Amino acid sequence: MLSAAIIVFRESFEAALLIGIIAAATRSIAQRSRWIVAGIAAGLAGACVVAALTGEIATQFDGAGQEIFNAVVLGIAVVLLGWHNIWMSAHGADLAAEARQVGRSVGEDGAELSMILTVVALAVLREGSETVLFLYGLLSGGEATKTSVASGGALGLLMGAVLGFILYAGMLRIPMRRLFAVTSTLIVLIAAGMASRAAQFLIQVDLLPGLQTPLWDFNAVLPPDSLVGGTLHALVGYDASPAGMQVVFYVATIVLILTGMQMVRSARQSANH
Amino acid sequence: MQRLLFALLLLPGLALAADLEFSLTISEHRFTPSALRVPAGKKIKLLIDNQDATAEEFESHELNREKVIPGKSKSFVFIGPLAPGRYPFFGDFNSKTAQGVVIAE
Numbered sequence: 001m002l003s004a005a006i007i008v009f010r011e012s013f014e015a016a017l018l019i020g021i022i023a024a025a026t027r028s029i030a031q032r033s034r035w036i037v038a039g040i041a042a043g044l045a046g047a048c049v050v051a052a053l054t055g056e057i058a059t060q061f062d063g064a065g066q067e068i069f070n071a072v073v074l075g076i077a078v079v080l081l082g083w084h085n086i087w088m089s090a091h092g093a094d095l096a097a098e099a100r101q102v103g104r105s106v107g108e109d110g111a112e113l114s115m116i117l118t119v120v121a122l123a124v125l126r127e128g129s130e131t132v133l134f135l136y137g138l139l140s141g142g143e144a145t146k147t148s149v150a151s152g153g154a155l156g157l158l159m160g161a162v163l164g165f166i167l168y169a170g171m172l173r174i175p176m177r178r179l180f181a182v183t184s185t186l187i188v189l190i191a192a193g194m195a196s197r198a199a200q201f202l203i204q205v206d207l208l209p210g211l212q213t214p215l216w217d218f219n220a221v222l223p224p225d226s227l228v229g230g231t232l233h234a235l236v237g238y239d240a241s242p243a244g245m246q247v248v249f250y251v252a253t254i255v256l257i258l259t260g261m262q263m264v265r266s267a268r269q270s271a272n273h
Numbered sequence: 274m275q276r277l278l279f280a281l282l283l284l285p286g287l288a289l290a291a292d293l294e295f296s297l298t299i300s301e302h303r304f305t306p307s308a309l310r311v312p313a314g315k316k317i318k319l320l321i322d323n324q325d326a327t328a329e330e331f332e333s334h335e336l337n338r339e340k341v342i343p344g345k346s347k348s349f350v351f352i353g354p355l356a357p358g359r360y361p362f363f364g365d366f367n368s369k370t371a372q373g374v375v376i377a378e
Contacts, residue, residue, distance in 0.1 A: 007365075054328060055343040063348055066341060130330065133341060134366045137327035204338055206292075206316070206351045213354060219334050241337045 001152035004144070007134050008156030010225075011127040014234040015043075016164025018123045018190060021235075024171035025088070025183035026116055039117040043124025050125060051132035064205035070126065074198035077122045080115050081191040082257040085184045087112060089261040090268055186235060188257050193237015195253040196246040203243050211244030292318040292351075297331075299323040299342065302367035313357040313377040322347045329371065333362035336375065353377070 019036060026032045050057070050069075057065045135153055138144045174182055202208035218240045222229050232238035237250060293315050298305045302325060311317050323329050323342040331350060332339045342348045352360075355377035364371025 003369075054341060055346060058341070058343055058346065058348060066348075130341065133328045134330075137329075137344075137366050140327055200337060204340065204350050204352075206318075214337060217335070224334050239337070240334055243337065 001144070001148040001155075004135060004138060004149045004152030005156040005159075008131055008153045009159045010156075010230065011131045012157050012160030013163050013230070015123045015127045016160045017167055017231070017234040019120055020164040020166075020168035021171070021183055021186050021190070022116060022120060023168050024179060025084070025187065026112070027172070027179075028176070029112060029116075032113065032116060035113045035117045036120055039120025040124050042117065043121040044128055046121060046125040047128025047132050050129035051136065054129070054133060064207060067201040067205045067207070071198040071201045073122050073126055074194045074201075077119055078191045078195045078198070078253060080119045080122075081187050081194070082253070082260065084112070084115050084119070085187050085191075085257055086260040086264050087115075088180060088184055090264045184261070188254055189236040190234075191257060192250045192253040193233070193239075196237055196239060196242060196250040199246045199249040200239075200243065203245060208245055211248070213243040214241035215244045215247055217241040292316070294318045294320055296320045296322065297373070299325055299329050299364065299371065301325065302329070302364060302370045304362075304364070304371055304373040307373040308376060309373065310376045310378060311353070311355070314354045316351060317353050317355075318349055318351055320347065320349050327366070329367060330365035331362060332365040333360060333375075335360040336362060338362070339365075 019040070023032070023036055054066075057069050059065060061068050131153075135149055138149050139146065171179060171182065199208060203210045203213075222232075222238075222240060224230065224233055224238065224240045229238060229240065239246060242250075293312070295309055295311055295317055297309065297319060299321065309319075321331055321340075321342050323344060323346055326344045328341055328343045330339065330341045336352050336355075338350050338352060340348065340350045352375065355375070357377050360375040360377065362373050362375060
């Protein structure tokens with residue numbers, strides 16, 4: 001029961017933190033909760049499918065299928081998060097101003113809403129598929145009873161969700177004006193961390209050179225499986241011993257998204273004058 | 274320029290150079306060998322054969338690797354080039370028993 005709780009907690013809390021941030025970042029968009037819930041449901045369904053297909057996925061691309069699949073999922077999430085930030089830098093001010101105005105048409109925010117759904121679904125799918133595999137292994141191993149696996153899993157999921165909710169509730173205390181700055185900074189860093197992770201997957205099947213491996217090693221100082229290390233991993237993409245190429249991806253993602261946001265902002269300013 | 278051309282000519286040869294391969298077997302949720310000696314400073318292809326019926330996740334913080342090996346299947350993961358030292362790894366789905374270490378020397 002304990003091992004089920006620990007693994008489920010570890011996998012779910014990363015997704016929960018991301019969902020908490022997305023929920024805070026989009027709080028002024030009407031009906032966004034429904035889309036987040038739909039994203040979680042789609043992600044869970046997807047996780048079961050991916051877990052069931054693990055064997056098939058793994059044998060694709062000469063045994064690099066799992067890594068390519070993960071890298072693509074992460075890549076899509078990076079693009080969507082970047083797009084979200086750029087979209088927000090154009091519309092964030094309007095949204096803040098209109099926050100109390102009820103009845104913004106969904107049409108206007110349609111693209112943003114589908115972005116929310118997809119990003120949440122991808123995050124849940126990635127963390128969830130491993131959890132499903134693990135729980136399945138526990139059950140078929142015969143040592144654990146169904147009740148103990150289910151209760152352990154539920155406990156872990158609950159703890160993960162509570163942490164995500166605490167982060168969300170904490171962010172809601174930030175004044176609206178500053179909230180966008182905080183969430184968009186976090187989203188840039190999360191996207192950068194995902195890009196670095198995608199690079200790591202490609203390096204481990206030798207599709208991408210690692211450059212210097214590792215560039216540094218903080219495993220002794222701040223282990224990635226500690227609560228602080230894990231939280232930093234989820235929030236800013238902390239990696240205790242990254243390859244040089246991962247750092248290149250991390251920095252490039254930050255630069256690209258910030259440049260996009262800046263361009264949209266200055267285009268908007270010149271349009272207003 | 275000549276040196277650059279020479280280097281470029283060498284590149285395909287490097288890519289074709291046989292990977293240094295080492296094998297790990299997972300059975301009864303344990304790794305064999307549990308201590309794997311590999312040369313330092315070289316990229317290594319680690320072949321992992323999971324003979325158990327259930328999936329295992331080969332994971333190592335020190336090696337910065339994480340890969341699910343489905344039950345009854347073989348897979349691989351590249352590691353290194355490593356500085357001399359000990360790099361513990363474990364099976365995330367059965368970490369009580371599935372423990373091992375790569376020793377680069």
